[in-house]
Amino acid sequence: MKLRVRLDAGAPRRWHRALLDRLAARPGVTVEVEAASGPPLPAGASLLFSLERLLHGLPPGGPAAAAAPADFAAFPRADGPADLVLDLCGGAPAGATPTWTVAYDGMAGELGLLAALAAGRAPVVTVHDGTRLVAQGRPGTEHGGILLPAFEDTLTRTTSLILAAFAGGAFHAPADLPSPLHPAPTPSPTVLGKRAAREVAATLVRRLYRLCYHSPHWRVGWRRVDGPDVIDLEAHPAGGWRNLGDDGRRFYADPFPIERNGVVTLFVEDFAHRLGKGIISAVAFGPDGPLGVPEPVLELDCHLSYPFVFERDGETWMIPETSGAGTVELYRATRFPGGWVKEATLLSGLVAGDATLVEHGGRWWMFATVQDGGGAFSDALHLWSAPDFRGPWTPHAHNPVLIDIASARPAGRMVRRNGMLWRPVQDCRAGYGAALGLARVLRLDDDGFEQEVAATLRAGPLWPGRRLHTLNRAGPIEVIDGSARARFGR
Numbered sequence: 001m002k003l004r005v006r007l008d009a010g011a012p013r014r015w016h017r018a019l020l021d022r023l024a025a026r027p028g029v030t031v032e033v034e035a036a037s038g039p040p041l042p043a044g045a046s047l048l049f050s051l052e053r054l055l056h057g058l059p060p061g062g063p064a065a066a067a068a069p070a071d072f073a074a075f076p077r078a079d080g081p082a083d084l085v086l087d088l089c090g091g092a093p094a095g096a097t098p099t100w101t102v103a104y105d106g107m108a109g110e111l112g113l114l115a116a117l118a119a120g121r122a123p124v125v126t127v128h129d130g131t132r133l134v135a136q137g138r139p140g141t142e143h144g145g146i147l148l149p150a151f152e153d154t155l156t157r158t159t160s161l162i163l164a165a166f167a168g169g170a171f172h173a174p175a176d177l178p179s180p181l182h183p184a185p186t187p188s189p190t191v192l193g194k195r196a197a198r199e200v201a202a203t204l205v206r207r208l209y210r211l212c213y214h215s216p217h218w219r220v221g222w223r224r225v226d227g228p229d230v231i232d233l234e235a236h237p238a239g240g241w242r243n244l245g246d247d248g249r250r251f252y253a254d255p256f257p258i259e260r261n262g263v264v265t266l267f268v269e270d271f272a273h274r275l276g277k278g279i280i281s282a283v284a285f286g287p288d289g290p291l292g293v294p295e296p297v298l299e300l301d302c303h304l305s306y307p308f309v310f311e312r313d314g315e316t317w318m319i320p321e322t323s324g325a326g327t328v329e330l331y332r333a334t335r336f337p338g339g340w341v342k343e344a345t346l347l348s349g350l351v352a353g354d355a356t357l358v359e360h361g362g363r364w365w366m367f368a369t370v371q372d373g374g375g376a377f378s379d380a381l382h383l384w385s386a387p388d389f390r391g392p393w394t395p396h397a398h399n400p401v402l403i404d405i406a407s408a409r410p411a412g413r414m415v416r417r418n419g420m421l422w423r424p425v426q427d428c429r430a431g432y433g434a435a436l437g438l439a440r441v442l443r444l445d446d447d448g449f450e451q452e453v454a455a456t457l458r459a460g461p462l463w464p465g466r467r468l469h470t471l472n473r474a475g476p477i478e479v480i481d482g483s484a485r486a487r488f489g490r
Contacts, residue, residue: 156372254469318340329345
């Protein structure tokens with residue numbers, strides 16, 4: 001295939017070069033560049049980006065950084081027609097050559113991306129050929145309220161979307177996407193100036209906050225289930241949640257309970273603010289609640305979280321998140337709830353978040369979000385399958401199978417209700433762990449994946465705090481977590 005990529009010659013960026021390199025690495029693909037002109041970003045955008053770098057200590061040289069023309073000399077335009085045109089800036093002339101156009105909320109080029117982000121929303125990114133939707137996704141960022149990293153994270157995930165489209169990935173729109181897509185108005189210099197002023201003020205507030213409070217500080221809620229659980233209710237229970245107390249110098253998060261011999265033991269991420277690193281701790285539950293406080297059961301050199309625990313073959317197993325080590329690892333308990341020994345490295349060489357396993361269709365499936373080439377940590381869902389939970393694990397042919405900041409990242413075990421597979425998901429549109437979605441899995445096989453978010457739970461009277469994050473149940477105990485506040489010195 002001869003692929004011609006149209007990009008703005010007046011504003012070539014590093015993400016353009018990264019995309020060209022990855023496209024050219026595909027077998028049988030020859031890539032060439034066509035210099036084009038896209039609508040420029042408004043005056044003040046570069047000044048705002050520079051201010052954000054200064055305020056937040058952002059490193060230079062990101063995906064939006066300028067690239068030198070020499071960076072594209074390896075992709076000269078050749079004579080003759082192309083087999084496909086990939087238009088990154090809009091305005092490709094109509095012709096006989098098939099053309100894929102990249103757009104943000106319906107507006108081609110980076111101006112559409114900036115307009116959506118300045119309007120405060122995660123844009124829907126589409127790849128279309130004029131009459132047919134080729135692929136779509138809703139990328140996001142963990143840098144809520146800061147325009148530059150959100151801009152760069154979305155550019156990085158645009159690369160993921162384009163590559164998945166070339167691999168034949170089929171992306172199905174989440175039910176809550178706006179249709180038809182309406183581009184946001186182009187932000188004026190006045191709007192960008194006001195945003196810069198707000199950001200300076202907000203940065204000062206955040207710094208004062210950090211002088212008084214641990215940030216972030218998560219907490220675990222639990223309840224004894226006497227009737228329908230949250231999956232059945234598709235809502236918070238009327239009685240709310242009881243708090244798993246902490247000493248204020250640490251927080252507990254990512255609760256995973258497991259029932260053995262009639263006793264429920266809860267595993268959590270145990271994060272000491274002083275150390276800045278998580279370990280895995282556990283506490284048993286009695287009729288009236290936790291029997292003491294969580295005690296350490298697993299600590300490694302890297303940060304640990306999301307202790308996905310399960311039973312199989314008469315043993316208890318755990319897959320804690322070890323993304324800091326670039327792995328997904330399997331552990332076995334030799335002296336439950338402790339004595340964890342590493343049994344296997346299931347995946348390596350990738351940054352995978354919240355690996356979650358489920359048996360379906362006669363084999364095992366692994367769900368995790370992957371930070372492919374950078375970008376956000378929570379918006380690109382990848383799948384693997386295996387004949388056994390120990391592996392070998394084979395990546396799905398259409399990874400990432402979903403790009404959606406509102407429903408990609410796992411948020412707990414998957415469960416079945418009336419023959420339907422349900423999947424708790426993190427909704428990070430308003431920030432990391434901002435809300436918790438409950439999704440029905442409509443398709444899971446070698447050819448694709450589809451889900452439908454049936455309900456979204458948010459913080460409120462039944463869950464005091466600011467965020468929701470993880471949902472699990474074992475036996476009569478159901479658990480959830482979200483953020484709270486804890487003053488220094490407690």
